[in-house]
Amino acid sequence: MSNQTEPSYSQWSALTAMTRAGFRAIFANPIAIVFSIIFPIIFVLIFSAFGTGRGTVYKIALLPGSDTVNAVYRALQKNPSVQLVEFSDSAQLEKELIKGRLTGALLLASTPSPNTGAGSIRVQFFSTTASGPTIAPFLDLLDYIRLRQQAASQPDTSVSIDRPVIREVRKYRPIDFVLPGQLGFSILFSTLFGIAFTFFGLREQGVLKRFFATPVHRINILIGIGISRISFQLLSVMILLLFGHWVLDFTLQQGWISVLHIVSFTIMMLLLLMGVGLIFSSIAKTDATIPLLINLFALPQLLLSGTFFSVEAFPLWLQRICDMLPLKQFNDAIRKISFEGLGWLDCGKEFGILLIWMLLVYGLLSRLLRWE
Template sequence: MQGSYSQIRAMLAITKGSLRSTLRSPSSVVFSIGFPLIFILVFGFMGGGSSVSFKIAFDPQSDTTNDVYKRLTAIPAVKVVRKSQLEVKEDLEKGRMLAIVRISKNEKGGPDYIVHLTSSGAVNPQNLHLFKGTFLSGIISDINAHRYPNVPSVATVAPEITEIPGRVYRTIDFILPGQLGFSLLSAGVFGVAFLFFNLRQQLVLKRFFATPVTRPYIILGEALSRVIFQMITAVIIIGIGTLAFHFTLVHGFRTFLEIMILSFIALVVFMGYGFVVSGISKTESTIPPLANLFTLPQFLLAGTFFSIEAFPSWLQPICRVLPLTHFNNAMRNIAFEGASLISCWQNIGVMLIWGVIIYAIAIKVFKWE
């Protein structure tokens, strides 16, 4: 007497067959692994420092009545951070800002004011030298020439820079999370959309109906193959970034596991839009434009290649609601800053809200035939 039909074994068989098909697909390998690795290699070889930034904070004891302070706060190139002392110190240690500036009156004669700088080991020394030796000194010279022509100098910059310990923030620490997000989003949307559209068009799903396997297990089997492939891709990307370019994993293997869990959550959310596209597409040629409506804005605006702070202020709120933005932010916080998944609950929560909305639409539009 034959045993009962196993839906689990049928699902695993579908997963195995679909995974083999994915591994043999050049487009899947190129979009999921090839493109992200190319960007990682390019940015990885560009150097270990971060981009030029004049983000500073003023010490609470700093004199704010002098011309140097007024000129610094009026220049658009200088972004003044206004946070608590603890938050400023944390940002400085993690390389998020350039320096803490303290302007104090000179009680020993000579220039009226002395400018003291406090920085950290996480700051690019070239940027710090540019700010201190060129930018700040240029401001003082300009003030002297226009307002104080008859005195030696209105202020001077202290030669010593107080340095606190800080973790070096490399280019790869910013670019790798973005490229992993690029890979997950591409595979979740384009991969799922093309996969289920072709299965429907080629009547493969209809043939599945002739077997005892039920519909949920068909979808789970196909989706599981995509998840396995992308988790392998994530391991490859993180592994190359860590071994070749010293990508920061603060707590080692524990951080790696948290990143994998985060990647799984993001992939499941992104796959929802792939189901939507496969359901509403009438022909295969309509899949790319529909998919790009969701993916292209995120590739450009979600902090994949550069910080969203580089965009105009009116555009930044739009950037901050995109699900890929929250994946990128959460991964950078976990990998470099040592945050836990629980502490990133806001980022994960926004991603899950997107998931609920997308899957609600997917259920409405998904077609079997």
């Protein structure tokens, strides 16, 4: 009897076949393209149109050493169009000025007169070109307060306003905040729904069981599904980035280097979301349960991760909760990379929190993953 050797089975061929099948499943569903690319572009256009003007409220930082008992300060404090704030951290104040979140900063100095007891008030105003639309109206308001104090309530008080100091900085546009949030919004829901329903469908329809009768390794099934989903989401991210940069002037401080850093962070976030989607597909008893699980995970992050609006207006205790969410770290990292020109090493906090989430998710997945 002659010895017959079994033909070798190429795991690489199996992996590429699974990947191609995943791509076909994605592009066969037009809804995936709508939610991954078209919807985020629509949201970018809508939200980037907001915030181009700041209305009638002027947010003014009061610099340390300012006199808070003189007539100018009291007039500003009573004016409903002025919001006075103080910063204990000069670096945070500088950051707010550069991003145009403040109209400017004021230094109020009073010099009492030994003869009349009234004296003089010196007003110094500092701002950046990022706050351009609100500077002139506020200076007009400041001059009105000066004239009113001298002509009416305080005729013996001299109020002088120094020439404003306006520094030239890189313009921080609404799109620089909106687009990173839309990237997070796009990959969050598309990846969770795509992975969860795909794996759930393969299991419930018996496709996975039929794969087990072949020499295909189980890990290649997951890798094939993952590669197709990650590649599609990276394509949508690139389209959003290029659309934002060329059409809406989205800032990419380091050019293609910034794009590469954004792509690398996106891959990490996609791997994390892929694990979450597999967990949901494993614990769901019916396909109707999957959207509920996804919404329980995704909606709080959508509201608390700076996707559509900054979380800085939240109470401090809520901001600390926000900092624990993976989408918040992803959004922050993309904004730092794109606008500030930072890299991986400068986003250590964001990378560390995402890594902790990945370890927790895949540790849980190793116990919960159901193949049958």
